Amino acid sequence: MAFLKAARLVKEYERRGKSFRAVDDIEFAIDKGEFVMIEGESGSGKTTFLNLLTGLTDPTSGDVTIDGKTLKDISDKDISKIRNEKIKYIPQGESLLSALTVRENILFPFTIGGTKRPSEERLLEVAEKLGITELLDEYPSELSGGEMRRATIARAVINRPSLIIADEPTGSLDQANTSKVMDIFKNIAEEGTAVIVVTHQKETLGYASKVYSMSEGKLTENS
Amino acid sequence: MSGLKDSFRFGIRNIRKRPYRSFCLMLAAVIGSYALFVGLSLKSSLNNGLGRMKERMGADLMIVPEESEIKARNILLTGEPEFFYMNASVAKAAEDIEGVESATSQFYFTSLSSDCCSTRVQLIAFDPDTDFVIAPWIDEKVTSGAENGSVIIGSEVTPLANGKVKFFGSEYKVAGKLGETATGLDHSVFMTRDTMHDLLNDAKDKGYQFLNPEDDSSWVSTVLIRVNDGADITNIEKEIYKKANGIRFIETDKLLSDVSVKLGSVESIINITLTVLLVFSFLTMILFFSVIFHERKKEFAVLRILGTSSRRICLFSLTEGITIGAAGGVAGLILGVLTVFPFNRFIENSLDVPYLMPAVSLVILYGVLGVILTTLFGSVSSFLSTLSLSHAETYYTMRAGE
Amino acid sequence: MSKNKITGIVIALLGLLTALIPTVIFKVCAAMDGKFMKCHWTSQVEVALGITVLVLGLLIVLAKENAASSAYAAASAINGVLVILIPTVVIGVCGSADMPCNSGTKPALIIAGALVIVVALINTISYLASKKNG
Numbered sequence: 001m002a003f004l005k006a007a008r009l010v011k012e013y014e015r016r017g018k019s020f021r022a023v024d025d026i027e028f029a030i031d032k033g034e035f036v037m038i039e040g041e042s043g044s045g046k047t048t049f050l051n052l053l054t055g056l057t058d059p060t061s062g063d064v065t066i067d068g069k070t071l072k073d074i075s076d077k078d079i080s081k082i083r084n085e086k087i088k089y090i091p092q093g094e095s096l097l098s099a100l101t102v103r104e105n106i107l108f109p110f111t112i113g114g115t116k117r118p119s120e121e122r123l124l125e126v127a128e129k130l131g132i133t134e135l136l137d138e139y140p141s142e143l144s145g146g147e148m149r150r151a152t153i154a155r156a157v158i159n160r161p162s163l164i165i166a167d168e169p170t171g172s173l174d175q176a177n178t179s180k181v182m183d184i185f186k187n188i189a190e191e192g193t194a195v196i197v198v199t200h201q202k203e204t205l206g207y208a209s210k211v212y213s214m215s216e217g218k219l220t221e222n223s
Numbered sequence: 224m225s226g227l228k229d230s231f232r233f234g235i236r237n238i239r240k241r242p243y244r245s246f247c248l249m250l251a252a253v254i255g256s257y258a259l260f261v262g263l264s265l266k267s268s269l270n271n272g273l274g275r276m277k278e279r280m281g282a283d284l285m286i287v288p289e290e291s292e293i294k295a296r297n298i299l300l301t302g303e304p305e306f307f308y309m310n311a312s313v314a315k316a317a318e319d320i321e322g323v324e325s326a327t328s329q330f331y332f333t334s335l336s337s338d339c340c341s342t343r344v345q346l347i348a349f350d351p352d353t354d355f356v357i358a359p360w361i362d363e364k365v366t367s368g369a370e371n372g373s374v375i376i377g378s379e380v381t382p383l384a385n386g387k388v389k390f391f392g393s394e395y396k397v398a399g400k401l402g403e404t405a406t407g408l409d410h411s412v413f414m415t416r417d418t419m420h421d422l423l424n425d426a427k428d429k430g431y432q433f434l435n436p437e438d439d440s441s442w443v444s445t446v447l448i449r450v451n452d453g454a455d456i457t458n459i460e461k462e463i464y465k466k467a468n469g470i471r472f473i474e475t476d477k478l479l480s481d482v483s484v485k486l487g488s489v490e491s492i493i494n495i496t497l498t499v500l501l502v503f504s505f506l507t508m509i510l511f512f513s514v515i516f517h518e519r520k521k522e523f524a525v526l527r528i529l530g531t532s533s534r535r536i537c538l539f540s541l542t543e544g545i546t547i548g549a550a551g552g553v554a555g556l557i558l559g560v561l562t563v564f565p566f567n568r569f570i571e572n573s574l575d576v577p578y579l580m581p582a583v584s585l586v587i588l589y590g591v592l593g594v595i596l597t598t599l600f601g602s603v604s605s606f607l608s609t610l611s612l613s614h615a616e617t618y619y620t621m622r623a624g625e
Numbered sequence: 626m627s628k629n630k631i632t633g634i635v636i637a638l639l640g641l642l643t644a645l646i647p648t649v650i651f652k653v654c655a656a657m658d659g660k661f662m663k664c665h666w667t668s669q670v671e672v673a674l675g676i677t678v679l680v681l682g683l684l685i686v687l688a689k690e691n692a693a694s695s696a697y698a699a700a701s702a703i704n705g706v707l708v709i710l711i712p713t714v715v716i717g718v719c720g721s722a723d724m725p726c727n728s729g730t731k732p733a734l735i736i737a738g739a740l741v742i743v744v745a746l747i748n749t750i751s752y753l754a755s756k757k758n759g
Binding site for chain 2: 651721722723725727728729732733735736
């Protein structure tokens with residue numbers, strides 16, 4: 001059985017008195033080690049779809065099942081635990097906590113979860129790979145956009161999660177940084193993590209093992 | 224579970240990372256706790272003062288010369304030095320009247336103000352044989368009592384460095400000190416008529432004459448009367464009027480009720496100010512926390528994404544609220560202590576109503592109350608700001624603004 | 626804002642307060658019968674001390690080097706001690722506890738002086754500590 005599975009997933013919103021479907025009857029599944037990319041225009045429902053997959057938003061109908069657990073059947077606390085340990089979500093834009101240093105940001109999920117911290121070697125290894133070793137004791141306000149993005153990725157990959165979901169991770173990056181980031185995702189997938197990357201940059205799609213298109217709430221697999 | 228410790232540390236980090244915002248919030252807490260502490264301390268000092276005054280007003284009725292009622296009230300209420308005289312025969316008139324339990328006379332005069340750095344003090348001569356107003360309240364007996372040549376001082380009179388007091392160039396031993404009465408008597412100095420006689424002679428030598436010392440025994444300033452239980456005071460007044468002319472009466476009950484009225488108005492000013500400040504403090508905190516919350520929606524969304532449960536986010540926010548409320552509360556309390564204690568005498572002299580600090584334990588209680596209250600303000604307002612977190616959609620804010 | 630700016634401004638304001646206490650806020654008595662009383666002389670000295678502290682506070686803000694700032698802070702702490710000693714030991718105020726100089730001016734000056742000392746020491750000590758830690 002797939003690690004993450006979405007069945008008949010629907011999310012309806014009201015806008016100016018009319019309801020519309022941001023996510024319209026989606027079937028989706030991903031297994032560990034798979035690298036899936038989803039492309040689509042902005043406003044096509046990608047971010048809503050990711051929020052449903054991670055349990056941040058409740059679906060209007062349909063189910064999301066992660067590691068055999070159906071999200072609507074478990075408590076907020078348990079969903080939070082899954083997000084804390086198994087699924088790492090890299091949202092669009094900046095998502096570092098401004099009161100903490102880069103190092104503290106990377107280790108913060110372990111503080112929340114009360115789980116065992118990774119070793120200093122692992123931290124330095126990841127930081128090295130992402131080129132942020134020098135920045136570990138800086139505050140996010142002192143970082144450039146690309147550095148922040150890499151710090152966020154470090155936070156996501158450090159404990160080798162089962163699934164990484166990234167929303168437009170290369171959005172504001174130049175060519176060199178884009179391929180650096182995509183290489184990292186590819187490596188992680190090869191190490192056995194399931195990876196979902198949402199993008200509107202068609203040139204990055206080549207990294208994926210499977211590509212989907214999203215349009216007006218519908219998800220279709222590209223052949 | 225280290226959750227509490229971690230959320231505390233995270234809360235502190237957030238407070239320190241945003242000093243201006245935290246300062247404003249803390250200021251609101253400072254105002255709340257300061258207002259509560261100072262307000263309650265003042266109120267309780269006023270009530271304590273009135274209570275003590277009631278308890279220590281030994282006489283039920285005072286006879287004073289015509290047109291001296293105001294002066295007599297000043298002596299009793301504020302300790303403002305005054306003097307006035309009437310014929311000593313009035314004292315006799317008060318005796319032998321049905322309903323009068325005891326009567327004693329007193330003689331008022333004042334010290335000089337031109338002595339360097341000393342204010343005028345009310346000097347009161349009393350008759351130890353008939354006295355029932357002074358002697359019961361002698362707290363500290365330095366010698367055996369009011370002997371001739373020594374004086375008894377009110378609780379707020381400060382003797383010279385050598386322990387004596389000086390009037391008209393002569394020094395007098397302090398034989399005892401009165402307990403606090405919250406009346407003007409706290410600022411007065413008491414002596415026998417013989418000592419008074421010496422003082423009046425000294426005063427005359429210095430060129431100040433209240434009365435001719437030769438015949439001072441034929442004058443009194445007031446006659447204090449205690450009546451039997453259930454005696455008709457109006458009737459007693461009528462009987463005395465029949466025997467003496469040019470006199471007026473001050474009834475203690477009437478005096479106290481006047482003081483109560485005045486105190487009531489001071490108290491209602493305190494109440495209004497206190498309420499306004501507390502409401503201000505609370506509203507400011509609620510407002511600030513909800514503004515902060517909106518600013519921080521993104522931060523909360525990040526926390527959610529990283530797997531923080533909504534309970535945990537409430538806990539983070541609550542930690543900030545409690546820390547700020549408690550820290551501000553303690554700071555306000557320190558300010559309050561620095562107001563109420565060092566300026567005790569200044570407040571007392573400014574308010575012009577009986578004022579007496581209550582027991583320290585009560586004041587400590589007010590301080591604790593103030594800190595608890597602002598901590599509560601902090602926790603309630605931070606909690607209210609996170610209430611909307613229970614709607615899951617609120618987290619879904621990362622998209623907006625990006 | 627840096628620590629020097631904050632402490633310097635606070636110290637300068639406290640200096641101003643010190644000068645205002647005996648002259649405006651808790652005004653001491655005027656001369657009586659042509660004679661000046663103790664409180665008058667205390668007031669004169671406190672105004673001078675207050676202005677000194679005010680200037681030192683501004684110097685803390687304006688100094689280019691941390692070492693200079695912390696030296697000015699130490700100097701204002703000593704002035705703070707004097708602010709307290711003048712009305713209590715050195716000159717004193719009037720004898721009667723009910724006089725405004727005794728019930729208002731003196732405690733206010735003691736508090737102002739104590740605050741100057743506390744804020745100034747925070748500056749100096751944090752400088753010394755940072756020097757020690759490299």
